[in-house]
Amino acid sequence: MPLLEVRNLKVHFPVKHGLFSRVREHVKAVDDVSLAIEPGETLGLVGESGCGKTTLGRAIIRLLEPTAGSVWLDGEDIAGLSSGELRARRRKLQMIFQDPYGSLNPRMTVGQIIGEAIDIHKLADSPAARQKRIDELLRGVGLDPSHSQRYPHEFSGGQRQRIGIARALAVEPKLIVCDEPVSALDVSVQAQIINLLRDLQAAKGLAYLFIAHDLAVVEHISRRVMVMYLGRVVELADSRTICREPAHPYTQALISAVPVVDPDSKRKRIVLPGDVPSPINPPGGCPFHPRCPVAEARCKTEVPALREIKPGHWAACHLAK
Numbered sequence: 001m002p003l004l005e006v007r008n009l010k011v012h013f014p015v016k017h018g019l020f021s022r023v024r025e026h027v028k029a030v031d032d033v034s035l036a037i038e039p040g041e042t043l044g045l046v047g048e049s050g051c052g053k054t055t056l057g058r059a060i061i062r063l064l065e066p067t068a069g070s071v072w073l074d075g076e077d078i079a080g081l082s083s084g085e086l087r088a089r090r091r092k093l094q095m096i097f098q099d100p101y102g103s104l105n106p107r108m109t110v111g112q113i114i115g116e117a118i119d120i121h122k123l124a125d126s127p128a129a130r131q132k133r134i135d136e137l138l139r140g141v142g143l144d145p146s147h148s149q150r151y152p153h154e155f156s157g158g159q160r161q162r163i164g165i166a167r168a169l170a171v172e173p174k175l176i177v178c179d180e181p182v183s184a185l186d187v188s189v190q191a192q193i194i195n196l197l198r199d200l201q202a203a204k205g206l207a208y209l210f211i212a213h214d215l216a217v218v219e220h221i222s223r224r225v226m227v228m229y230l231g232r233v234v235e236l237a238d239s240r241t242i243c244r245e246p247a248h249p250y251t252q253a254l255i256s257a258v259p260v261v262d263p264d265s266k267r268k269r270i271v272l273p274g275d276v277p278s279p280i281n282p283p284g285g286c287p288f289h290p291r292c293p294v295a296e297a298r299c300k301t302e303v304p305a306l307r308e309i310k311p312g313h314w315a316a317c318h319l320a321k
């Protein structure tokens, strides 16, 4: 049984054009997305900014209310739970954010930030046990326990991300939604945080939904990769297949933009025309057709279904095979 299963999830936001106007349009930020993550697995989720990947992550952990669909965690549908019922389940499901500074309360010490998570779920039965747990968590993410008396602004970006990871780990989750956790960090620090996440996964059997716009980063950590465009899944396969044999023209363009070290590589960059269209009024037929270099006449009218073109390899394109 998958640890997490998302079925036909939709997150649509109403759009009002004036204070008193009626809602006539919706932004379809996430439109009919399904996925599954096994215990201990990392599923990478990539796409340009505005493709709905962060909204999907937030809807999964119920920071946002889904418009439709279900989210199954350990065999239980959590999409319809009340906030009280949800609190107990939150232990299993945590999130780390792109901007660790914005997500850490600047008025609390590191010890208070991590201790708060321990307190909410009553995971320590004495002040000594609580402090011991905080010290262990800090050590586990490569920080010194003496740091627990300091404030977030006293740390570098990479150290703050380590604090965010320690806070997430404080409640012993089974799955962490990692929302662009290294995008704001220097390249050398990115590698350290990715390695830390991998080590923690191996030690604790954690599963990750790893959201990023950078395919090179996602390939490094993920077993399978899912590509989103305008709120929909356009391709899903193991990370090697996505990077070496992408079937969807959008994924092919994303891959072509990843820098290659090999000077003899013949790979040419595919530059897509135009910007991502507005999700308020997405194009009919295949939503990618206005930018697709190989679009045919039917692409303007027929929506391509996400279909399994080879075992474990799914693509939403009429031409994919």
Ligand code: SF4
Binding pocket: 248, 249, 250, 286, 287, 288, 289, 290, 292, 293, 294, 295, 296, 299, 304, 316, 317, 318, 319, 320
């Ligand atoms: Fe391009 Fe048509 Fe495939 Fe869409 S369905 S990606 S427009 S070829």
